[in-house]
Amino acid sequence: MKHFTTVNDISNPYSLVQKALEIKKNPGKQPGIGKNKTLGLIFLNPSLRTRLSTQKAAMNLGMQVMVMNIDKEGWALELEDGAIMNGSSVEHIKDAAAIMGLYCDIIGIRCFPGLVDKKMDYSEKIMVQWMHHCQVPVISLESATLHPLQSLADLITIEEHKTKPRPRVVLSWAPHVKAIPQAVPNSFSEWMCKADVEFIIAHPKGYELCEDYTSKASITHHQEEALRDADFIYLKNWSSYTDYGKVLPVTENWIMTTEKWQLSNNAHIMHCLPVRRNVEVPDSILDHKRSLIYQQAGNRVYAAQAVLSNMLEEINRKSQAASPIMEMEP
Numbered sequence: 001m002k003h004f005t006t007v008n009d010i011s012n013p014y015s016l017v018q019k020a021l022e023i024k025k026n027p028g029k030q031p032g033i034g035k036n037k038t039l040g041l042i043f044l045n046p047s048l049r050t051r052l053s054t055q056k057a058a059m060n061l062g063m064q065v066m067v068m069n070i071d072k073e074g075w076a077l078e079l080e081d082g083a084i085m086n087g088s089s090v091e092h093i094k095d096a097a098a099i100m101g102l103y104c105d106i107i108g109i110r111c112f113p114g115l116v117d118k119k120m121d122y123s124e125k126i127m128v129q130w131m132h133h134c135q136v137p138v139i140s141l142e143s144a145t146l147h148p149l150q151s152l153a154d155l156i157t158i159e160e161h162k163t164k165p166r167p168r169v170v171l172s173w174a175p176h177v178k179a180i181p182q183a184v185p186n187s188f189s190e191w192m193c194k195a196d197v198e199f200i201i202a203h204p205k206g207y208e209l210c211e212d213y214t215s216k217a218s219i220t221h222h223q224e225e226a227l228r229d230a231d232f233i234y235l236k237n238w239s240s241y242t243d244y245g246k247v248l249p250v251t252e253n254w255i256m257t258t259e260k261w262q263l264s265n266n267a268h269i270m271h272c273l274p275v276r277r278n279v280e281v282p283d284s285i286l287d288h289k290r291s292l293i294y295q296q297a298g299n300r301v302y303a304a305q306a307v308l309s310n311m312l313e314e315i316n317r318k319s320q321a322a323s324p325i326m327e328m329e330p
């Protein structure tokens with residue numbers, strides 16, 4: 001695994017799930033693997049879970065961690081090649097990435113979309129430039145389009161709680177007061193399309209996700225039809241992809257209710273958090289014993305640790321291959 005920015009960076013999601021579940025039994029089992037290795041975490045946007053769970057995972061592996069809130073503490077970054085930098089940007093992304101690559105063995109980066117220019121956001125300009133210039137493995141801490149550490153934690157949580165080999169998993173759009181990125185639903189869909197589940201996406205008209213991530217999903221505009229017999233219900237808002245970044249008017253009531261929930265197979269409720277309580281999801285559902293929201297957040301540690309562990313094993317293997325033990329002369 002050179003980088004971890006999409007499910008396509010790994011050969012088999014279930015190998016990583018099994019590794020994470022093994023780590024969860026004894027998170028401190030591999031303390032030496034990250035000795036003298038540095039993880040740099042770069043945030044262009046706020047975070048609670050991703051920042052702390054990835055730091056904890058790295059500490060469990062014996063790594064040093066440096067965190068930089070580059071949006072608040074760093075120089076304003078220039079993204080355009082060949083730019084004449086006589087405006088507000090102070091440092092080119094290629095310089096910042098190259099230099100952080102000298103200080104770190106692995107870099108994690110969070111870079112949300114602007115939700116204005118679809119082409120720019122879906123080109124993943126910041127993530128791609130960072131990977132190109134930093135020369136070390138990069139982990140997405142949520143990019144413009146995807147959030148793979150969250151999706152891995154979600155798949156781990158489903159594996160732990162499923163009661164049948166192929167559960168019915170429903171991603172159901174939920175209301176919100178502002179425009180929210182598509183990264184979590186894109187990513188969840190990308191992972192569920194590779195998982196052994198029956199996967200359904202329910203959303204109002206106008207909220208179709210990018211087809212690159214939903215190829216194997218069943219898609220409906222009828223929420224109650226989707227919820228029928230569901231084993232897991234993932235509630236999440238996202239802004240429009242087609243009318244890019246917009247909050248479109250929705251006349252039907254898409255908020256989850258106890259009555260709608262009763263259509264399901266006593267489904268577990270999921271959400272990546274943070275959640276706007278009583279706007280996106282009611283308290284009574286988030287705080288119900290069938291809710292897995294804290295289990296998902298807890299599993300973020302083991303998801304990050306499994307990814308970091310794989311990267312460190314690869315780094316250590318390469319460094320041993322580069323300096324073989326010399327044969328002793330008699």
Ligand code: CP
Pocket residue numbers: 046047048049050051142150272273274
């Ligand atoms: N779910 C998630 O990524 O949470 P944070 O934005 O707090 O990191």
